Amino acid sequence: MGALAIKNVTKSFGDTHILKGIDIHIEAGEFLILVGPSGCGKSTLMNIIAGLEAPTTGEVHIGERIVNNVAPKDRDIAMVFQSYALYPTMNVRKNIAFGMETRGVPKKEQDEIIARVSKMLQIDHLLDRKPGQLSGGQRQRVAMGRALARDPKLFLFDEPLSNLDAKLRVEMRTEIKQLHHRLKTTIVYVTHDQIEAMTLGDKIAVMKDGIIQQFGSPEEIYERPSNLFVAGFIGSPSMNFVECHLAEQGGEYGVSLQSEGDARFVALPNGARLADRIGQKVILGVRPEQIEVAEEGEPGLACKVHLTEPTGPDTMIFTQVNGKEVVARVHPRAARHPGETMRLKLDMGKVVLFDPQTELRLV
Amino acid sequence: MTSYNGPAQYGFAERWLPRLVLAPSFLLTLVFVYGFILWNGYLSFTTSRLLPNYEWAGLAQYTTLFANERWWVAVKNLFIFGSLFIGGAMAVGIFLAVLLDQKVRQEGALRTLYLYPMALSFIVTGTAWKWMLNPGLGLEKLVQDWGFTNFTFDWLVNPDMSIYTVVIAGIWQSSGFVMALFLAGLRGIDDSIIKAAQIDGASLPRIYWKIVLPALRPVFFSTLMILAHIAIKSFDLVMALTGGGPGFSSDVPATFMYSTAFTRGQMGVGAASAMMMLMTVAAIVVPYLYSELRGSRNG
Numbered sequence: 001m002g003a004l005a006i007k008n009v010t011k012s013f014g015d016t017h018i019l020k021g022i023d024i025h026i027e028a029g030e031f032l033i034l035v036g037p038s039g040c041g042k043s044t045l046m047n048i049i050a051g052l053e054a055p056t057t058g059e060v061h062i063g064e065r066i067v068n069n070v071a072p073k074d075r076d077i078a079m080v081f082q083s084y085a086l087y088p089t090m091n092v093r094k095n096i097a098f099g100m101e102t103r104g105v106p107k108k109e110q111d112e113i114i115a116r117v118s119k120m121l122q123i124d125h126l127l128d129r130k131p132g133q134l135s136g137g138q139r140q141r142v143a144m145g146r147a148l149a150r151d152p153k154l155f156l157f158d159e160p161l162s163n164l165d166a167k168l169r170v171e172m173r174t175e176i177k178q179l180h181h182r183l184k185t186t187i188v189y190v191t192h193d194q195i196e197a198m199t200l201g202d203k204i205a206v207m208k209d210g211i212i213q214q215f216g217s218p219e220e221i222y223e224r225p226s227n228l229f230v231a232g233f234i235g236s237p238s239m240n241f242v243e244c245h246l247a248e249q250g251g252e253y254g255v256s257l258q259s260e261g262d263a264r265f266v267a268l269p270n271g272a273r274l275a276d277r278i279g280q281k282v283i284l285g286v287r288p289e290q291i292e293v294a295e296e297g298e299p300g301l302a303c304k305v306h307l308t309e310p311t312g313p314d315t316m317i318f319t320q321v322n323g324k325e326v327v328a329r330v331h332p333r334a335a336r337h338p339g340e341t342m343r344l345k346l347d348m349g350k351v352v353l354f355d356p357q358t359e360l361r362l363v
Numbered sequence: 364m365t366s367y368n369g370p371a372q373y374g375f376a377e378r379w380l381p382r383l384v385l386a387p388s389f390l391l392t393l394v395f396v397y398g399f400i401l402w403n404g405y406l407s408f409t410t411s412r413l414l415p416n417y418e419w420a421g422l423a424q425y426t427t428l429f430a431n432e433r434w435w436v437a438v439k440n441l442f443i444f445g446s447l448f449i450g451g452a453m454a455v456g457i458f459l460a461v462l463l464d465q466k467v468r469q470e471g472a473l474r475t476l477y478l479y480p481m482a483l484s485f486i487v488t489g490t491a492w493k494w495m496l497n498p499g500l501g502l503e504k505l506v507q508d509w510g511f512t513n514f515t516f517d518w519l520v521n522p523d524m525s526i527y528t529v530v531i532a533g534i535w536q537s538s539g540f541v542m543a544l545f546l547a548g549l550r551g552i553d554d555s556i557i558k559a560a561q562i563d564g565a566s567l568p569r570i571y572w573k574i575v576l577p578a579l580r581p582v583f584f585s586t587l588m589i590l591a592h593i594a595i596k597s598f599d600l601v602m603a604l605t606g607g608g609p610g611f612s613s614d615v616p617a618t619f620m621y622s623t624a625f626t627r628g629q630m631g632v633g634a635a636s637a638m639m640m641l642m643t644v645a646a647i648v649v650p651y652l653y654s655e656l657r658g659s660r661n662g
Binding site: 051052090190 | 574578
């Protein structure tokens with residue numbers, strides 16, 4: 001059963017088009033991430049799902065219903081806001097109970113729900129405090145508790161972690177994921193953080209300029225980004241983009257790479273599909289971890305190390321290929337110091353090629 | 364670079380200039396505010412009539428004051444005016460602020476429009492409303508000229524109702540100001556709180572009543588303070604609108620004080636009534652200031 005379907009939704013203010021035809025469909029229990037840079041329309045889309053804004057055209061289905069003309073309160077949704085949006089004059093208990101009071105849930109049932117939710121989120125000792133007396137992480141939990149108290153068909157999270165400090169953010173991220181595993185609810189989650197998107201999502205919609213650039217599982221998006229924007233946006237450090245020309249050498253199709261002082265031809269597996277593009281310029285996309293240190297006797301490209309960034313488990317090596325800066329993620333023991341030379345090879349089975357004009361992926 | 368550990372050394376000018384600059388206003392305030400309060404306090408215990416004298420009379424002037432029917436009319440009027448004026452200005456002001464908060468077009472222009480009465484002095488407000496409420500000249504005549512010959516609106520010349528005309532004019536003057544204060548407060552409320560309440564299913568009146576207005580408690584108290592002291596001090600509005608009349612039916616303590624002290628030659632009674640007003644204001648303002656100052660020290 002589909003839990004949420006968005007059909008050709010657009011949103012315009014006069015001549016400003018915020019959303020330009022959005023289509024999304026997710027099943028019950030799925031965790032959908034809307035990710036993109038600021039101004040991409042993801043929050044507007046969220047507000048349209050919540051019913052806080054109306055789409056200019058298109059349909060929003062929640063469950064079996066078209067909800068275009070249904071008020072937010074009747075959509076059977078709950079929302080967690082970036083600023084938490086706790087009611088400042090009410091204590092935690094009242095904050096959680098407010099929605100139930102409005103819906104006329106019996107008092108006894110309210111108390112049971114509050115007890116259950118606050119225990120689950122470990123906020124049962126905070127029930128009599130006001131939001132002003134809570135830390136950021138505690139407010140976050142209360143905001144989630146308020147959403148959970150409703151047991152809705154659809155949870156909406158609007159950048160819920162971006163006001164937390166880095167350590168807490170990682171903790172809460174894990175908790176949200178555990179919560180989702182436990183409750184099996186359908187969640188729509190807006191973020192600009194690609195790590196949150198990758199770690200939490202069952203489905204990711206990468207948005208830019210009011211268009212969904214790619215919609216798919218985290219693996220699809222990471223391994224087969226549909227265009228240059230998605231490739232560059234997802235992954236940290238970003239994918240390296242190297243301009244090169246497709247060539248044929250000894251019956252194999254591939255590209256030639258030049259570092260400072262070395263050059264070699266690397267073949268693409270099943271490159272034959274690109275036969276009609278021989279001689280044309282393409283952009284080679286390779287993720288930092290797809291660049292490896294070549295073993296003794298293996299073919300490799302000798303690259304000069306410009307800079308190293310040790311992160312602990314890995315070390316980032318900054319070098320240059322075809323005149324573009326390239327980052328490689330290598331084991332700290334294999335890393336050389338700046339000024340020295342390392343022999344690197346690409347995992348050609350995983351690299352992706354993009355058309356420089358259309359910016360779309362070729363293989 | 365040499366370093367100097369110790370109190371910074373100032374020249375003579377640096378040390379004395381701030382005090383010198385502040386001295387005149389400090390001195391003026393000391394003499395003309397606190398000095399005159401003390402002088403007035405002393406006069407209220409003397410037998411002063413047309414001119415001040417310093418013959419000690421104990422509480423005699425207060426006894427006279429409390430035996431005066433006109434004083435009690437003034438106190439009753441202050442009570443009526445104060446509560447209706449504060450309540451009315453607050454209600455109208457909050458209502459306007461909530462309406463203006465709904466992202467209306469031309470909000471800036473409307474805001475200015477509603478705030479304009481505040482730019483007028485109470486004298487102008489009083490005079491304008493005196494014309495409008497004058498039965499032979501203003502509203503009553505207008506409606507009668509339209510053909511409703513039975514229409515009467517004679518509160519201005521009706522001793523039982525005259526104080527309510529002051530309330531009307533006062534609310535008209537001050538509700539725009541209340542609106543501005545509350546609008547500023549409303550703008551400080553996070554938008555997503557309202558969205559969250561909408562998703563929780565609360566209607567707009569319920570959102571304002573249960574969530575937004577309770578969050579504006581500090582604004583509410585500041586506004587109450589400002590309106591309360593305007594009400595207690597109100598003099599010019601009454602003077603311009605009704606002159607305390609008809610008879611002394613719309614007297615308030617301030618007009619009572621003025622007429623006893625300066626036109627009826629009972630300076631001692633006037634001084635005593637002035638002291639009563641001071642005490643009333645102090646009873647409201649001092650606890651407020653105390654809590655405010657203590658709050659800011661803790662925060």
